[in-house]
Amino acid sequence: MISQSEMPLAVLGAARLVPLVTIERLDHAVPLAQALVEGGLPVMEVALRTPAAAQAIGEIQRHVPHAVPIAGNVLTPHDLSIAAHAGAPMAVSPVATSALLEAAAHGSLPFMPGVATPSELMLAVTQGFHVVKFFPAMAFGGPEALRAMYAPFPHVRFVPTGGTREAELDAWFALPNVAAVGGSWLAPIDEVRRGDWGAIRDRARAVVARLPK
Ligand code: 3PG
Numbered sequence: 001m002i003s004q005s006e007m008p009l010a011v012l013g014a015a016r017l018v019p020l021v022t023i024e025r026l027d028h029a030v031p032l033a034q035a036l037v038e039g040g041l042p043v044m045e046v047a048l049r050t051p052a053a054a055q056a057i058g059e060i061q062r063h064v065p066h067a068v069p070i071a072g073n074v075l076t077p078h079d080l081s082i083a084a085h086a087g088a089p090m091a092v093s094p095v096a097t098s099a100l101l102e103a104a105a106h107g108s109l110p111f112m113p114g115v116a117t118p119s120e121l122m123l124a125v126t127q128g129f130h131v132v133k134f135f136p137a138m139a140f141g142g143p144e145a146l147r148a149m150y151a152p153f154p155h156v157r158f159v160p161t162g163g164t165r166e167a168e169l170d171a172w173f174a175l176p177n178v179a180a181v182g183g184s185w186l187a188p189i190d191e192v193r194r195g196d197w198g199a200i201r202d203r204a205r206a207v208v209a210r211l212p213k
Pocket of ligand 1: 162185
């Protein structure tokens, strides 16, 4: 049994790529998750940005075997409880406020805070979170920023998200402190709106096949 604090690294490290999905229509949840699972990307971040998101997490949990729908865009302790009630196996945030870190540290849902700077990272580490989202990754320095973070924080693992693209995947995965890379480009909103599940599945397959070993 994986403990609450070990889960983010176990799940994300195995996934390596985490599509960020925005689900506007509840009936898109299951086919979208199925397409990603079939494409080799079972772990997805379902952004709590739409009215359908929380219910979508439950639908995916119930109907798509092997899918791991992490609740994303968790900004407040209230969002964290929405994620837990939705049945999400884990929650992810782009921020590391003290209110959110404390709520997550006292709760039972595995959690990954978001940081962009060394001081934000220290706040997260102080609360016991050693696996963090690096957001917005490209705007805050891209792979070079995490290369620099390795010396002072060798025990921290990052999931860069925000402006990532396929072109930089080799550079991210060459770093010893990258657990996985996240991004919405793996499930573009226009393809989701069109219900083009084949395009999403095929891109996922192609990108997974090209991942550095
Ligand atoms: C996030 O919340 O992590 C970002 O919106 C994802 O960024 P991207 O759209 O640039 O991939």
